[in-house]
Amino acid sequence: xxxxxxxxxxxxxxxxxxxxxxxxxxxxxxxxxxxxxxxxxxxxxxxxxxxxxxxxxxxxxxxxxxxxxxxxxxxxxxxxxxxxxxxxxxxxxxxxxxxxxxxxxxxxxxxxxxxxxxxxxxxxxxxxxxxxxxxxxxxxxxxxxxxxxxxxxxxxxxxxxxxxxxxxxxxxxxxxxxxxxxxxxxxxxxxxxxxxxxxxxxxxxxxxxxxxxxxxxxxxxxxxxxxxxxxxxxxxxxxxxxxxxxxxxxxxxxxxxxxxxxxxxxxxxxxxxxxxxxxxxxxxxxxxxxxxxxxx
Amino acid sequence: xxxxxxxxxxxxxxxxxxxxxxxxxxxxxxxxxxxxxxxxxxxxxxxxxxxxxxxxxxxxxxxxxxxxxxxxxxxxxxxxxxxxxxxxxxxxxxxxxxxxxxxxxxxxxxxxxxxxxxxxxxxxxxxxxxxxxxxxxxxxxxxxxxxxxxxxxxxxxxxxxxxxxxxxxxxxxxxxxxxxxxxxxxxxxxxxxxxxxxxxxxxxxxxxxxxxxxxxxxxxxxxxxxxxxxxxxxxxxxxxxxxxxxxxxxxxxxxxxxxxxxxxxxxxxxxxxxxxxxxxxxxxxxxxxxxxxxxx
Numbered sequence: 171x172x173x174x175x176x177x178x179x180x181x182x183x184x185x186x187x188x189x190x191x192x193x194x195x196x197x198x199x200x201x202x203x204x205x206x207x208x209x210x211x212x213x214x215x216x217x218x219x220x221x222x223x224x225x226x227x228x229x230x231x232x233x234x235x236x237x238x239x240x241x242x243x244x245x246x247x248x249x250x251x252x253x254x255x256x257x258x259x260x261x262x263x264x265x266x267x268x269x270x271x272x273x274x275x276x277x278x279x280x281x282x283x284x285x286x287x288x289x290x291x292x293x294x295x296x297x298x299x300x301x302x303x304x305x306x307x308x309x310x311x312x313x314x315x316x317x318x319x320x321x322x323x324x325x326x327x328x329x330x331x332x333x334x335x336x337x338x339x340x341x342x343x344x345x346x347x348x349x350x351x352x353x354x355x356x357x358x359x360x361x362x363x364x365x366x367x368x369x370x371x372x373x374x375x376x377x378x379x380x381x382x383x384x385x386x387x388x389x390x391x392x393x394x395x396x397x398x399x400x401x402x403x404x405x406x407x408x409x410x411x412x413x414x415x416x417x418x419x420x421x422x423x424x425x426x427x428x429x430x431x432x433x434x435x436x437x438x439x440x441x442x443x444x445x446x447x448x449x450x451x452x453x454x455x456x457x458x459x460x461x462x463x464x465x466x
Numbered sequence: 467x468x469x470x471x472x473x474x475x476x477x478x479x480x481x482x483x484x485x486x487x488x489x490x491x492x493x494x495x496x497x498x499x500x501x502x503x504x505x506x507x508x509x510x511x512x513x514x515x516x517x518x519x520x521x522x523x524x525x526x527x528x529x530x531x532x533x534x535x536x537x538x539x540x541x542x543x544x545x546x547x548x549x550x551x552x553x554x555x556x557x558x559x560x561x562x563x564x565x566x567x568x569x570x571x572x573x574x575x576x577x578x579x580x581x582x583x584x585x586x587x588x589x590x591x592x593x594x595x596x597x598x599x600x601x602x603x604x605x606x607x608x609x610x611x612x613x614x615x616x617x618x619x620x621x622x623x624x625x626x627x628x629x630x631x632x633x634x635x636x637x638x639x640x641x642x643x644x645x646x647x648x649x650x651x652x653x654x655x656x657x658x659x660x661x662x663x664x665x666x667x668x669x670x671x672x673x674x675x676x677x678x679x680x681x682x683x684x685x686x687x688x689x690x691x692x693x694x695x696x697x698x699x700x701x702x703x704x705x706x707x708x709x710x711x712x713x714x715x716x717x718x719x720x721x722x723x724x725x726x727x728x729x730x731x732x733x734x735x736x737x738x739x740x741x742x743x744x745x746x747x748x749x750x751x752x753x754x755x756x757x758x759x760x761x762x
Contacts, residue, residue, distance in 0.1 A: 192613045239614055274608060282613035312570060317488045317578040318535055318618050318729070433614070 183251045184293060185266070187212075187228075188285040190241040194321045194430065195280060198236040208234070211281060212245070219272045220253045231295045231437040232302055235389070237429030239322055242303070242436040246295040292446025293439070301365060301438040304391045306379040306431045308399075314375040323376060324431035330402030332371050338401040339367040339379070341412035342394065349418040351393035360387050360418075367394060377402075389426050396425035479547045481562070482585040483508075483524075486537040488576040490617045490726065494532040504530070507577060508541070515568045516549045527591045527733040528598050531685070533725030535618055538599070538732040542591040588742025589735070597661060597734040600687045602675040602727045604695075610671040619672060620727035626698030628667050634697040635663040635675070637708035638690065645714040647689035656683050656714075663690060673698075685722050692721035 189212075197205040201213065209228055216226040230245040257268040270286040277283060292298065307323045309315045310330040315323050342364055349360035366382035381391050397414060400406040400423075414421045439445065485508075493501035497509065505524055512522040527540040553564040566582040573579060588594065603619045605611045606626040611619050638660055645656035662678035677687050693710060696702040696719075710717045735741065 190613045192616070241612055241614070279616055280613055282609075282611055282616070284609040313578075313580040315578050316537055317486045317576055318537070319614070320488070320575055320578070322614050 182248050183254055184246050184248050184289040185254070185269070186285075186287050186289040186293060186295065187245045187247070187283065188287075189243055189245075190282045190284065191239060191243070192280040192321065193234060193237050193239040193433075196236065198238070199230055199233045208240075208243075208281065211278065215273055215276050216247060216249075218276060219257065219269060220249055222250065222253060229295050231299050232386075232434045234432075234434055235429050239430070239433040240435075241433055243434055244295045244299075244437045244439075246289055246293065290442040290445050295437075298439050298445050299385070299437050300440060301382055301384060301436075302386060302434065303366075303436040303438070304381045304386075305433045305435045306381065306391060306395045306427070307433075308377040308379075308395075308431060309375070310377060310402075311375075316374060321430055322433060324428050326399060326403075328403045330377060330399065331404065332369050332377055332402065334404075334408050335377075335398045335402040336369040338398045338408045338411045339369055339394075341409065342367055342397075342415055346415060347418045348387060348390055348394075348415065350414045350421050351390050351397065351424060352387035352420070353389045354420065355388065358387065362387065362390070364394075369398070391432055392427040392429065393424050395427045395431070399425070399427070478544045479550055480542050480544050480585040480589060481550070481565070482581075482583050482589060482591065483541045483543070483579065484581040484583075485539050485541070486578045486580065487535060487539065488617065489530060489533050489535040489729075491576060492532065494534070495526055495529045504536075504539075504577065507574065511569055511572050512543060512545075514572060515553065515565060516545055518546065518549060525591050527595050528682075528730045530728075530730055531725050535726070535729040536731075537729055539730055540591045540595070540733045540735075542585055542589065586738040586741050588746075591733075594735050594741050595681070595733050596736060597678055597680060597732075598682060598730065599662075599732040599734070600677045600682075601729045601731045602677065602687065602691045602723070603729075604673040604675075604691075604727060605671070606673060606698075607671075612670060617726055618729060620724050622695060622699075624699045626673060626695065627700065628665050628673055628698065630700075630704050631673070631694045631698040632665040634694045634704045634707045635665055635690075637705065638663055638693075638711055642711060643714045644683060644686055644690075644711065646710045646717050647686050647693065647720060648683035648716070649685045650716065651684065654683065658683065658686070660690075665694070687728055688723040688725065689720050691723045691727070695721070695723070 191208050195206065196208050199208045201207050201210040209230065213226050213228055220226065226247050226249065228245045228247050230243065232240070232243060234240055254265050257265040259268070261268065263271070266286045266288060270283060273283045273286065308326055308330065309323050310326045310328065312325055315325060345361065345363045347361050348364070352360045363384045365384070366380055368380045370378055372378045379395055381394060397411040401408055401410060414424060487504050491502065492504050495504045497503050497506040505526065509522050509524055516522065522543050522545070524541045524543050528536070530536055550561050553561040555564070557564065559567070562582045562584060566579060569579045569582065604622055604626065605619050606622045606624065608621055611621060641657065641659045643657050644660070648656045659680045661680070662676055664676045666674055668674045675691055677690060693707040697704055697706060710720060
């Protein structure tokens with residue numbers, strides 16, 4: 171009896187959602203009263219299909235700002251197991267299959283639900299994430315803008331030299347204090363590991379940045395882009411962004427670029443065996459840091 | 467005196483426009499009273515900047531249907547030379563530069579003007595065109611649809627075998643009567659030369675068709691796609707589309723696919739020396755044929 175009572179409670183049912191969205195018509199991820207947000211829209215849809223009495227609460231990998239897009243967003247929620255099991259009704263589908271089908275039926279066209287699955291033990295969309303990968307799209311001539319991709323392409327006033335932008339970006343890699351590129355939040359760390367920051371000219375002539383880090387502080391990707399654009403224009407030297415970074419205080423010369431060029435492309439998690447360990451580690455580290463949630 | 471009067475009049479001023487559009491919110495290219503069309507919108511913008519008394523009339527390379535997109539559309543118009551010369555005002559820009567800048571200022575975001583130029587002698591956007599290239603995008607699983615590209619991606623109900631679709635498409639190449647794939651118009655020829663019709667699975671997992679011909683009859687690309695989709699589904703054999711074609715009469719079993727998967731990507735013209743010759747040839751041939759204008 172004692173032994174049985176001392177056992178850990180069974181792991182709660184946790185559901186992983188993989189999805190994308192066109193951020194154009196959303197006021198960002200985070201639910202806000204009276205505004206159309208991705209979290210609010212998705213939570214309402216889940217609450218409907220689960221017939222939940224309380225709004226379903228979601229935990230997300232990357233809290234995107236208003237206008238920012240996502241192709242590889244991940245979130246989780248913990249449904250009431252009875253409501254979850256009831257989802258297929260009389261059909262032979264699994265609850266996850268039924269949820270995917272019904273979510274696709276009621277979500278608006280600017281949210282694309284890719285997958286619904288029972289999460290592996292220890293999975294946490296936010297704390298188990300190892301890496302987040304963002305993409306930023308720039309056109310340095312207006313004729314490069316494909317009208318069909320105008321919602322995800324930012325036009326610059328001047329022509330850009332992609333080689334010098336890429337060179338400047340390389341100097342920012344590694345474990346650094348990115349305070350110069352972050353909107354400060356009280357008590358939040360701005361130390362991050364920038365794993366990749368590459369610029370290339372894509373086949374269609376636009377400039378694409380790939381930015382990968384363990385996590386991002388607020389407005390960090392858009393500031394990292396804003397820091398190298400003056401280099402590409404020839405107005406700043408190739409070492410300038412690294413100098414700004416070393417000062418570690420927010421620099422008014424760094425422009426926070428517009429949101430609509432930005433998209434969260436991918437969130438990387440450990441395999442199932444590593445998940446439980448990673449979730450525990452992250453929680454401890456973040457608590458010590460009093461860190462804000464990762465966002466862009 | 468006689469000699470001077472007998473001389474050909476100076477070639478009229480002809481302007482070439484290169485542009486693209488997101489066809490989602492347009493009722494196609496051709497101007498129609500009370501509807502928002504690409505031609506109507508573009509003509510109104512040109513009429514405004516040229517302060518013309520009569521609406522500017524445009525000739526287009528590919529008359530796209532409602533919902534069809536374009537990345538490489540070409541049109542021409544013949545402005546009053548005095549109004550054209552007045553475009554730069556007191557600036558040092560050329561009239562073409564001034565026109566491009568002012569058009570970009572007043573055109574809506576779903577039309578992207580790439581270039582404005584004085585056309586080479588003999589240029590005709592419609593009759594001088596050698597080839598038109600279209601793209602059609604399909605997703606055979608809903609999770610493949612990037613929410614940012616949902617306006618240009620058609621979702622099929624079943625999984626598709628791209629190899630058999632490509633094989634079926636190869637049997638349609640060459641000079642053929644495409645009457646089976648055209649909406650008939652009285653007195654119009656349906657003989658066309660299909661130069662390329664290829665299917666491939668793109669990097670993002672969607673299926674892309676490239677379709678190139680000298681010209682297209684009405685609904686031809688969307689019917690060519692509709693003819694091979696049942697092959698990809700396994701419902702029809704790989705030779706079925708060619709059999710349908712050989713019957714040369716419109717076949718109800720061929721579905722005209724939705725417009726929003728289609729985009730006019732490129733129009734190919736001869737070099738400047740070849741232009742005048744080509745324009746003369748095309749005009750004669752079309753007149754003999756009593757052919758309808760090329761469209762998709």
